[in-house]
Amino acid sequence: MGAGEKNEPPVAVGAQATPALAAEGLTLSWDGEHVVVRDVDVTVAPGEVCCLVGRSGCGKTTILHALAGLTTPMAGRILLHGEDVTGRPGRVSYMLQKDLLLPSRRIIDNVCLPLVIAGMKRAEARGKAAPLFERFGLAGCEHKWPCELSGGMRQRAAFLRTYLMGADVTLLDEPFSALDALTRVDVRRWFVDVVAELGLSALVITHDVDEAVSMASRIYVLSGAPAAGEPSHVAGIVSVDRVASESFELTDEYLAAKRQVMALLG
């Protein structure tokens, strides 16, 4: 099986360098009273894919909104390449389980949306996006409507749009868990490859342990029950030995990491 034969050097590279994304002592609340998430530290090294995994209702989306700058935390700060971006939207790109493609725009115009919003002319934006369709597995879809694409293709388009937001750090909220099982595996693998190739960093937030283990090199396990008055915190960090294998999902390394994550989730 070639177990551990080709371990990527995941953390070591970025360990001493400035992290691409760092959350320090993040404490969040929905309404300014009830604390949902307490004292969460997360770092993502440049070029790394990390996961934040937790049960439904543990405050994942609250964290995502804070990291995206859509809300301001009660305490703590968010650093992007060392720069404080707390409460400032538009610095990291983000992508949700819902592809959020606008039904009224063709794929190429959906994908170009961040460029057009930033003030670029439509023709110029199209020219910039068009060469990327091939690499994102979307060749031939440029002028289709979103409804004409399969779920997997729509997520690819959503990711291309995310990429064109121009930020090198991407937040993903359960990006591929709505797809059917086989598509999901393919798209996740494709995603990890593209992220590496484009030199991006990504933080995937999910409740799906398989999604976490199959994509991340490090997994932050979040535990707690905010609804019961017990704020979530990071219960542990699991490193994943990403062995190069056709079916990583069947290796011992994969299962070992999955077991650890599930133990931490409790």
Next chain:
Amino acid sequence: MARPVTTAAPTRARRILTPLVTILALLAIWQAVVAVGLVPNFLLPTPVQVVQALVEDAPLLASHLVTTLAEAAAGLAVGVALGFVFAVLMDRFEGFYLAFEPLMTISQTIPTVAIAPLLVLWLGYGALPKIVLVIISTFFPITVSLASGFRSVDPDVVDLMRTMNASRWQIFWYAKLPAATEQFFSGLKISATYAIVGAVIAEWLGGNEGLGVYMTRVRKSFSYDRMFAAIIVISALSLALMKLVELVQRACMPWKRAERNNNER
């Protein structure tokens, strides 16, 4: 291939023929009822007489139709423009929404027939009271459909656009406005028919031209065949307007065709 288990959608021919046959049958019954004498002819003209009246009076009807159509179109245009402005304000300012939303609902319950005489009293016998009545009756469906259309936008889309640093105007233009198109056109379709009806009702109450004026005249001369002819013209006009709205909608929402094709597959 095996017989499909699900019931297939009726064929195009069947969809057209079935209602057509029904209408023809009803017309035949109507003709027979009057011909046999079950209903006296001076009270109810036969369909054949109605068609004759329609043909005879065609030039006259056409000139009245132009007047009515002009009033309806002017009123509808102003109604849509006003409705748009109101809906945008309601979307933009929470206070404006809270202030006017109940008023909108209440005002929709006021029958146009009830205010028409007042408008004629205040604004005279010219085109103005007709246009104002059309504005009043079309404004509300447009405003309500647009306002709820704007609100139907997925809040996650708005969040996503905020992370792209989109301005309020850009969020409106790229997300909210397209999200509202479908409901807007439903509202417009209703408004188009209201516009014709509104103009005709206002014409009943006074004026020199228009299908409503024509109807009042022929009623006074007991030419009920001409009454029916006018009714047919009004129906046809409303249908034509609805069709026109549909065509405009198709041109404005090209993605709908793709969605329909997708569903049929």
